[in-house]
Amino acid sequence: MGNGEKALVEFIGVVNLPLASGGVLVLDDVVYVPSLRRSLISVSKLDSSGFGFHFGNKRFALYFGSREIASGALCDGLYKLDLDPNYPSSHKVFATIGSKRVNDEFSSMLWHRRLGHISRERMERLTRNGILDSLDFSDFHTCVDCVKGKLTRARKKGATRTEIELKQEKKIKIVRSDRGGEFYGRYGEAGQIPGPFAKFLQECGVDAQYTMPGEPEQNGVAERRNRTLIGHEVRPYDPSLKKLDPRSVSGYFIGETVVNEVVQPSRFAFEEERVAIPVPPSLESAVSLPLTEHVDEAIPIPDGFQVSGKEHMVCKLKKSIYGLKQASRQWYLKFDNVVTSFGFKENPVDHCIYLKISGSKIIFLVLYVDDILLASNDLGLLRETKRFLFDNFEMKDLGEASFVLGIEIHRDRSRGILGLSQKSYINRVLERFNMSTCSAGDAPVVKGDKLSKLQCPQNDLERNEMKKIPYASAVGSLMYAQVCTRPDIAFAISVLGRFQSDPGMDHWRAAKKVLRYLQRTKDFMLTYRRSDLLEVIGYADADYAGCADDLKSTSGYVFMLAGGAISWKSVKQTLTASSTMQAEYVACYEATLQAVWLRNFISRLEIVDSISKPLTIYNDNSAAVCFSKNNKRSSRIKTYAHQVFGC
Incomplete structure (x- = not known):
């Protein structure tokens, strides 16, 4: 208790609380203490169970996801949950649903399990010698775990065969092995005397093929070294070939002729041939414009179209047509000149973001190739901007953004909630890979999942099998x-992406595990809540030596704003960390680089006042945290230390 006293716990169980909103709140591991006058609910336990909270104006609201399920008011310094009026006020109901008594410290079965399942005679001896208090042996009965532990495990060759056939969707027809006794049996005067395994193959109708005696090279699948030796190339000895003589043959590479392509000389603007797109690309289609802008450079077309008497002349492009490398660049330059003349200012950190401020009115313009997304706090300024765009460009207004590049936008203006979801896109992905009716998965990655290059195909048969699987897609x-x-x-995709060049079946199963997880969580969305205090908070972590191939660590970070994630990343580190501190510190360094970019980007938006303050990045490694506060720098990681210390 808070005053240092102890209270008797009579029951531990489950409680269903009927709420005033009509729902039911299920509480696990509820402790029934008769001496307490009030029933208390731990906020931290609800938070760890996935619930969200909002406190303000002497009231609070309880959320699960984006849905409000309960509310309450402040009373005597505590927040009182609004329950169903018909629910009994006595706290004795806590012991009525799924309750169980706490452990009896004098139970002989309890001490039997605590002492490693020792016999009853030994427990009685410990009691007589005073090592244990007097125990109640009336509840000592047959221990099921002791009985199971003494059983001999039965052979299940049939279960293994069935499991393989179900996973591979193929029938076992042939089993190749050497003539070991466990496979072959033994050889008598009458020939082979089959052993248990050979008899099992005969009963199942599986053909058993054995290697010849003294020829282990024939069993390359089981004996990897022999398979490697047989797979090597051997060339006959050439006595005329000297040590420094060339081993290759000189040849000429003949390139393909370029057909139907506009060829242009390299000039000063040749490298600027791309249009700016936002990072990340998540915008709404608003305008559609043809890429037929005037070009600044002289772009002659090579020979291919001739006019009689003018064979020495060439055509010159006046407009940037489709297929020209500078087409998108010319369109961007024209659009930039037009919108800046209207009062928009380009964000120097992200060139596709434009901002215009008129007193207290703010409007954002986001350009994605030839699509536009507008966001403003004033409808008048929004209509004025649309009229300006209609006057200067041929455009089509698609209205309020609700579906942007596969991202669904959900709004709840009454509660100030904005949600981003990709349910439709995930459904299309599941259908594309025949996983639309798959069973739901609990998590994309669980403890113990390891992927490595050892799981890549080891022979041509396995590689040909993997070519039929769209792993990279x-x-x-x-x-x-x-x-x-x-x-x-993010972490699961970062690991799966390392094996796209040569994936194996284990890698494909891991990818399908992520798809099954999305099947269960496709309704999940990123939610952002209206708040007067906008603050960017970052979290960084590292998986020390998580890669089984090169023992490199994986860095990960996420930045939160308005209750939702705005930036995240999971990537393998380029160096091999020598300690958990170094791995965690490198993760903090990578998070710091992103924090600097976010601060520069958000500060140009002029809507988050707290962005001028140093950003906070949390890390669970105390050594890395202490090192970031230390002025002394190690020569190995002084560059990372300077960057983190400066943020």
């Missing part, structure tokens, strides 16, 4: 969802 589809709205699969 699946990882790419998952990566788009991860970049836009799903930070919860």
Whole structure:
């Protein structure tokens, strides 16, 4: 208790609280203490169970996801939960649902389990010698765990065969092995005397193929070294070939002729051939414009179209047509000149973001190639901007943004909630890879999951089998969802992306595990809440030596604003950390680089006043935290230390 006293716990169980809103709040591990006058609910326990809270104006609201499920008011310094009026006020009901008594310290079965399942005679001896208090042996009965522990495990060859056939969706027809006794049996005067395994193969109708005696090279699948030796190339000895003589043959590479392509000389603007796009790309289609802007450079077309008497002349492009490398660049330059003349200012950190401020009125313009998204706090300024765009460009207004590049936008203006979801996109991905009816998964990655290059195909048969599986396409589809709205699969996609060049079946199963997880969580969304205090908070972590191939660590970070994630990343570190402190500190360094970019970007938006203050980055490694506060720097990581210390 808070005053240092102890209270008797009579029951521990489950309680269903009927709420005033009509729902039911299920509480696990509820402790029934008769001496307490009030029933208390731990906020930290609800928070760890996935609930959210909002406190203000002497009231509070309880959320699960984006839905409000309960509320209450402040009373005598505590927040009182609004329950169903018909619910009994006595706290004795806490012991009525699924309750169980606490452990009896004098139970002989309890001490039997605590002492490693010792016998009853030994427990009685400990009691007589005074080592244990007097125990109640009336509840000592047959221990099921002791009985199971003494059983001999039965052989289940049939279960293994069934499991393999179900996973591979193929029938076992042939089993190749050497002539070991466990496979072959033994050889008698009458021939082979089958052993248990050979008899099992005969009963199942499986053909058993054995290697010849003294020829282990024939069993390359089981004996990896022999398979490697046989797979090596051997060339005959050439006595005329000297040590420094060339081993290769000189040849000429003949390139393909370029057909139907506009060829242009390299000039000063040749490298600027791309249009700016936002980071990340998540915008709403608002305008559609043809890319037929005037070009600044002389772009002659090579020979291919001739006019009689003018064979020495060439055509010169006046407008940037489709297929020209500078087309998108010319369109961007024209759009930039037009909108800046209207009073918009370009964000120097992200060139596709424009801002215009007129007194207390603010409007943002976001350009994605030839699509525009507008956001403003004043409808008049928004209509004025649209009229300006209509006067200067041929455009089409699609109205309020609700679906942007596969991202669904959900609004609840009464509660000040904005949500971003990709349910439709995830459904299309699941259907594309025949996973639309798959069973739901609990998590994309669990403790113990390890992927390495040892799980890559080891022979041509396995590689040909993997060519039929769209592994790279699946990882790419998952990566788009991860970049836009799903930070919860960032680590899994980062690991899966390392094996796109040569994936194996284990890697494909891990990818399908992520798809099954999305099947269960496709309704999840990123939510942002209206708040007067906007503060960017970061979290950084590292998986020390998580890569089984090179023992490199994986860095990860996420930044939160308005109750939702705005930036996240999971990537393998480029160096091999020598300690957990170094791995965690490198993760903090990478998070710091992103924090600096976010601060520069958000400060140009002029809507988050607290961005001028140093950003806070949390890390769970005390050594890395202490090192960031230490003025003394190690020569190995002084560059990282300077960057983190400066943020």
